[in-house]
Amino acid sequence: MGRRERKKAATRQAIADAALRLFLQRGYDDVGIREIADAADVSTTTLFKHFPVKEVLVFDKDADQEAALLAAVRERPEGQSIPAALREHALRSRVTAAEGDPRFAAFRCLVNDTPALRDYLQNMWLRHTAAPARVVAEESGLPAGDPACTALAHFALEAPRAVQNHDDPRQAVIRAFDLLEGGWSTLAPSRG
Secondary structure (H helix, E strand, O other), X not given: OOHHHHXXXXXXXXXXXXXXXXXXXXXXXXXXXXXXXXXXXXXXXXXXXXXXXXXXXXXXXXXHHHHHHHHHHHOOOOOOOHHHHHHHHHHHHHHOXXXXXXXXXXXXXXXXXXXXXXXXXXXXXXXXXXXXXXXHHHHHOOXXXXXXXXXXXXXXXXXXXXXXXXXOHHHHHHHHHHHXXXXXXXXXXXXX
């Protein structure tokens, strides 16, 4: 990465950090764009170049999360099923990250207590369904657009959110993916 790209990345991170800090302190709806720009020492024009809408300030790692999800399927160990790879990814990225981390708990409360953020998160995950569905089809040898691939991707994305308030989220995710594994094994070729 060149100097210009590093500077852009640092500016983007400074804006996202300032926004999240302010949102966690005072609530999403009580913080304005100008205030975030001032806290990050940038203009509002610069802020909007990096973050076209306010909600993206909270979910600034969206592209990284999708890339990690696709890698979990493409780079799974030999013999591991696609649902098992997705389960391990969900446990690593969503459950383990939340265990014992008060920042994650505060972030989750911010999202759950803010209707605009809950809606944005739901739409974000739905946008992510298409890419993993394509990779699932490629990796399993099923035709592109196969509804089973789309369903598996959708349910794999939704499972951690569906069980987040369970007494034991780790076991709940494992149980949800056991269901996906059972159904998938009846549909997919042996490679998937």
